[in-house]
Amino acid sequence: MNNQRIAEIFNEIADMLELSKDSNIFEIRAYKKAALTIESLSEDVSEIIEKDGIEGLTELNGIGKALAEKINEFIKTGKIKKYEELKKIYPIDFKNLTRIQGLGPKRAYSLYKNLNVSNIEDLKKVLSEKKIQTLPGFGKKSEEELENGIKLLESSKGRILLGKALPEAELIIKKLKSSGFVEKVVLAGSTRRMKETVGDLDILVISITPEKVMDFITKLPEVEKTIAKGITKTTVWLKIGISCDIRVVPKESFGAAQQYFIGSKDHNVKVRQIAVKKGYKLNEYGLYDLKGKIIANEDESNIYEKLGMQYPEPEMRENRGEIELAKENKLPKLIRIDDILGDLHIHSKYSDGLNTIEEMAIAAASLGRSYIGMTDHSKSEYVANGMDEKRVLRYFDEIDKINEKLKNKIKILKSAETDILKDGSLDFSDKVLEKMDYVLASIHTNLNMNRQDMTKRILTAINSYKINIIAHPTARLINQRQPIEFDLDKVFQAAKDNNVVLEINSYPERLDLNDENILRAKEFNLLFSINTDSHRTSNLELLRYGIGMAKRGWLIKKDVINTLPYENLIKLFKK
DNA sequence: GCCGTTTTCGGCCCGACTGTTTTCAGTCG
Numbered sequence: 001m002n003n004q005r006i007a008e009i010f011n012e013i014a015d016m017l018e019l020s021k022d023s024n025i026f027e028i029r030a031y032k033k034a035a036l037t038i039e040s041l042s043e044d045v046s047e048i049i050e051k052d053g054i055e056g057l058t059e060l061n062g063i064g065k066a067l068a069e070k071i072n073e074f075i076k077t078g079k080i081k082k083y084e085e086l087k088k089i090y091p092i093d094f095k096n097l098t099r100i101q102g103l104g105p106k107r108a109y110s111l112y113k114n115l116n117v118s119n120i121e122d123l124k125k126v127l128s129e130k131k132i133q134t135l136p137g138f139g140k141k142s143e144e145e146l147e148n149g150i151k152l153l154e155s156s157k158g159r160i161l162l163g164k165a166l167p168e169a170e171l172i173i174k175k176l177k178s179s180g181f182v183e184k185v186v187l188a189g190s191t192r193r194m195k196e197t198v199g200d201l202d203i204l205v206i207s208i209t210p211e212k213v214m215d216f217i218t219k220l221p222e223v224e225k226t227i228a229k230g231i232t233k234t235t236v237w238l239k240i241g242i243s244c245d246i247r248v249v250p251k252e253s254f255g256a257a258q259q260y261f262i263g264s265k266d267h268n269v270k271v272r273q274i275a276v277k278k279g280y281k282l283n284e285y286g287l288y289d290l291k292g293k294i295i296a297n298e299d300e301s302n303i304y305e306k307l308g309m310q311y312p313e314p315e316m317r318e319n320r321g322e323i324e325l326a327k328e329n330k331l332p333k334l335i336r337i338d339d340i341l342g343d344l345h346i347h348s349k350y351s352d353g354l355n356t357i358e359e360m361a362i363a364a365a366s367l368g369r370s371y372i373g374m375t376d377h378s379k380s381e382y383v384a385n386g387m388d389e390k391r392v393l394r395y396f397d398e399i400d401k402i403n404e405k406l407k408n409k410i411k412i413l414k415s416a417e418t419d420i421l422k423d424g425s426l427d428f429s430d431k432v433l434e435k436m437d438y439v440l441a442s443i444h445t446n447l448n449m450n451r452q453d454m455t456k457r458i459l460t461a462i463n464s465y466k467i468n469i470i471a472h473p474t475a476r477l478i479n480q481r482q483p484i485e486f487d488l489d490k491v492f493q494a495a496k497d498n499n500v501v502l503e504i505n506s507y508p509e510r511l512d513l514n515d516e517n518i519l520r521a522k523e524f525n526l527l528f529s530i531n532t533d534s535h536r537t538s539n540l541e542l543l544r545y546g547i548g549m550a551k552r553g554w555l556i557k558k559d560v561i562n563t564l565p566y567e568n569l570i571k572l573f574k575k
Numbered sequence: 576g577c578c579g580t581t582t583t584c585g586g587c588c589c590g591a592c593t594g595t596t597t598t599c600a601g602t603c604g
Contacts, residue, residue: 026587030576064577102593104602137601141594189604200604228592228603235592235603245604247591260589265604272588277580283589 002045003038006074008095009083010035010067015094015105016086033062036266038071040318042488042516046075061266061319093119100149101227102142110135124150148225152237159197160242161478163508163545166191168240169201172222176205181212184254188261189245193314194548196478196511201244202261210248217246253285255300260284266319267312274307274323282307315551320519322554334551335530337544339563342371345417345440345471345503345531346540350395351376352384354536357412358402363537365410371566373413374399375440375471378427380419389432392416396435411566413437417471422446424460426467433466438573440503442471443484451485458486462494468573469529470495472505472512488517492524501561504530504553506546507539518553529561 014031017023037060038045048056049072057068070080090109097108097120111117114135115126123146126132132143169191176185182205186192189202207213214234218226227235227243234246249257260268261284275282279290286297287306296302301311309326313334316322325331346360347353353360357374364372376395377386387395396414403412415436419427420443426433433439441461449457461467473491474483495502502521505512510533513521518528530546532539550560557563561572 024576027576029587033577062577066576098602102602106601137595139595145594202604230592233591261604263604265588269588276588281589285590 002075003041006045006071007035007039009074009080010038012094013080013083013086015098015108016090018105019090019109030062030067034067037061037063040516042520045071049075091118096120097123100146100153102145102149107137110137120150159199159479160240161508162191162194162196162198162511162548163542164240165198165201165242166194166545168222168238169203169244172201172217172220172244173203175220176203176213176216179213179216181209181216182207183251186258188258189263192262193264193317194545194552196514196549198242200242201238203244203246204254204257204261205246205248206251206254207248213248214246217244249284251298253297255303256282256286256297257284258300259303262314262317264318267317267323270319270323271304271307271309274309274327278307280307313551315548316554318552332554332556335547335555335557335560335563337547339557339560340369340530340543340547341565342369342373342413342562342569343532343534343540343543344373344413344415344438344469344529344562345375345505345533346372347376347417347533347535348374350374350391351381351386351417352535357398358406359537360534360540361402361406361410361412364540365406367540369410369540371411371413371569373415373438373440375415375417378416378418380421380427381417381444386419386427387416389429392428392432393435413570415440417442419444420457420461422449422457424457424464426461426464430466437570438468439466440469440471441467442473443475447475447481447484449484451487454484454486455490458491459494462491462498462500465498467498467500469501469503471503471531472507472510472533473502474512474514474517476512477509478511483512488520492521492526495521496524496526501527501529504528504546504549506530506532506542506544506549508542508545511545511549513549513553515549515552518550518555522553522555522559527561528555528559531562 010031014028017028054068054072057063057071058065074080092108092112094105094108098104115131117123117126127147132138133140169187173185173187176182184206186204188204191198191201205213210231214229217234218229218236222238223236224239225237227237232248235243237243272282275287280295281288287295287303289295296306304311310329310331312322312326312331343364348355348357348360361372377384379386379388399412399414415438418439418441420441421427426441476483502513530550532542534540561569
């Protein structure tokens with residue numbers, strides 16, 4: 001991917017520009033904003049150039065003619081002249097140095113100028129020699145801060161999975177609630193927006209005794225150390241490897257504070273611009289007019305209303321067009337977890353699951369599901385104890401029996417997670433496939449095929465007209481394995497033509513399709529199935545992560561097939 | 576360097592905490 005590297009270069013250019021005396025703060029911001037935009041694209045910039053030329057780039061948020069030229073320069077030559085020239089003046093590894101908590105470009109430059117520090121290794125050396133405390137603007141505390149910053153950086157691997165962050169946040173919130181020091185607690189930040197990975201936790205509190213709240217939080221067993229402690233804001237480092245910000249806000253400002261701290265930053269910048277245009281000022285304490293009179297503060301939706309907008313759900317707040325829709329009163333009514341009636345991707349002891357079919361069915365029924373689809377692995381997945389043609393027939397017989405036994409509780413559909421083989425054929429014969437209520441197919445092997453061959457493989461499978469659902473379509477594992485490479489647009493179009501549904505896999509490591517790809521697939525009017533891919537009964541509750549992804553992808557109830565009652569679903573599967 | 580429902584020029588989001596300071600710069604979100 002070029003995107004990541006270009007974003008890094010733009011960020012470094014911003015850092016270096018910040019050091020020159022005649023720098024323009026807005027130019028610096030422009031580079032940072034562009035870096036954010038490029039980083040979050042689902043498409044490689046070279047693909048955009050290929051399709052729509054440089055003009056395609058200027059369509060992007062925060063990218064004008066000059067930056068588009070620079071991106072093009074990078075694609076063509078592998079270099080950006082402006083960056084190379086700045087780098088000659090400032091041969092400093094800003095990218096890694098500024099990842100240290102508390103170290104920004106200016107102090108990094110001071111370290112370079114005075115002590116010739118150009119990377120983290122150099123910094124460690126001068127720290128051990130205790131040289132930094134002698135520099136102007138630095139002291140003993142700064143030295144300690146840098147030492148700790150390096151340790152934190154090395155012990156953390158950056159962002160952690162939502163599936164790990166959200167339960168931790170909920171645990172802390174529960175403890176705060178029972179502490180007796182708080183009137184109200186809510187979750188904010190990227191965790192509240194259900195982003196697939198989380199860099200830190202943000203928790204908002206109303207309390208008349210903020211000191212006690214801050215004391216309480218810094219002493220929790222989940223906390224490793226305190227980074228900053230004030231009356232309104234405290235930051236702690238959690239043992240799970242991310243930081244957590246606690247903000248105490250006045251009751252009357254709670255709505256404004258939520259609006260501000262839920263983010264995203266991009267969304268907020270735009271909302272504030274709208275406020276300014278209306279002659280208002282918006283900060284975390286409220287919406288004010290020019291005379292400083294409060295227009296709205298206690299209720300979040302009231303703030304949006306006063307700005308002439310609908311209330312956008314937190315999952316949508318990424319500045320991906322939701323603000324424009326909110327102004328036009330056209331926000332979609334997003335899917336809710338209660339809309340889901342069944343779960344169509346579930347494993348049992350027949351392959352690599354931990355529980356029996358019956359146990360899974362009863363657990364699902366107790367969560368209110370009215371049907372499930374059993375999808376144990378096919379024979380190519382021998383490491384996962386995949387079923388051969390004989391065993392899958394026994395599997396179906398057993399499902400029939402359990403269906404009879406549980407007929408008043410839940411319905412079980414017959415299927416199997418059938419491998420899409422290297423040549424695009426399926427891992428079961430037509431004879432077996434015909435006995436299934438629906439066919440769930442997925443890719444598990446030969447993941448590093450080139451883009452062209454992989455596209456052909458998937459298209460062959462889709463065009464066979466035997467598949468109902470493609471499970472975890474990109475096969476990525478967050479922080480572990482890159483998505484497989486294929487032409488998304490071609491596959492989405494073929495899926496539409498063949499009535500193939502795309503899965504949104506709720507497993508925290510997968511979340512596949514992700515929000516970006518859902519938004520893209522939605523352009524093709526595709527249908528989706530939000531499933532848990534459960535391998536044990538407790539996994540059935542992972543559904544909320546898939547719902548989070550679906551909401552981030554702007555899906556409504558009728559986009560998702562497992563909101564349908566059983567009878568309608570069966571009809572949909574009969575092609 | 577970007578951008579346009581007052582604008583192709585002149586704006587561009589806002590506040591908290593820390594350390595080293597005697598009133599503020601740097602960093603962060």
